[in-house]
Amino acid sequence: MIDKRISKFIGRHHVMTLATLSEDGSPYCANCFYAYDAERNLLIFTSDISTRHASCFDSYTRVAASIVLETRIVGRVEGLQLCGSVSRADAAARRRYIARFPYAAAAPLTLWAIEIDYMKFTDNTLGFGKKLIWQKESQQ
Numbered sequence: 001m002i003d004k005r006i007s008k009f010i011g012r013h014h015v016m017t018l019a020t021l022s023e024d025g026s027p028y029c030a031n032c033f034y035a036y037d038a039e040r041n042l043l044i045f046t047s048d049i050s051t052r053h054a055s056c057f058d059s060y061t062r063v064a065a066s067i068v069l070e071t072r073i074v075g076r077v078e079g080l081q082l083c084g085s086v087s088r089a090d091a092a093a094r095r096r097y098i099a100r101f102p103y104a105a106a107a108p109l110t111l112w113a114i115e116i117d118y119m120k121f122t123d124n125t126l127g128f129g130k131k132l133i134w135q136k137e138s139q140q
Contacts, residue, residue: 003121011036016066017030020063021059023058029053030047030052044094062084064083065082066081078121078125080120080122088110117135119133
């Protein structure tokens with residue numbers, strides 16, 4: 001079961017930094033708006049297939065991402081690092097994304113979903129350097 005503090009943090013934000021690897025092993029990252037499907041533990045985002053990061057999905061479907069609260073106050077630092085597999089999003093994911101970003105309904109969308117299998121949430125509001133770890137059961 002995913003700790004509710006992790007789900008709540010993901011739901012309060014809307015931009016993730018997505019990290020990918022190209023066919024030659026070169027790393028790349030991109031910032032993407034996302035919607036979270038808490039029931040299926042998916043991060044849904046849009047990215048045209050011609051973008052550098054989306055073109056990496058043909059070679060490597062494993063990705064990493066981070067979501068962070070930007071603050072200078074050490075006691076309020078919160079950030080999430082995650083790993084998962086990316087694939088084309090289904091109709092339910094599309095509905096979730098449009099619900100979060102209604103203006104996107106008018107745009108041509110290539111939607112992707114990250115099926116999350118590992119999360120590490122740092123939350124200094126719980127104590128300096130406090131970390132909450134979640135890992136999909138099949139990964140343990």
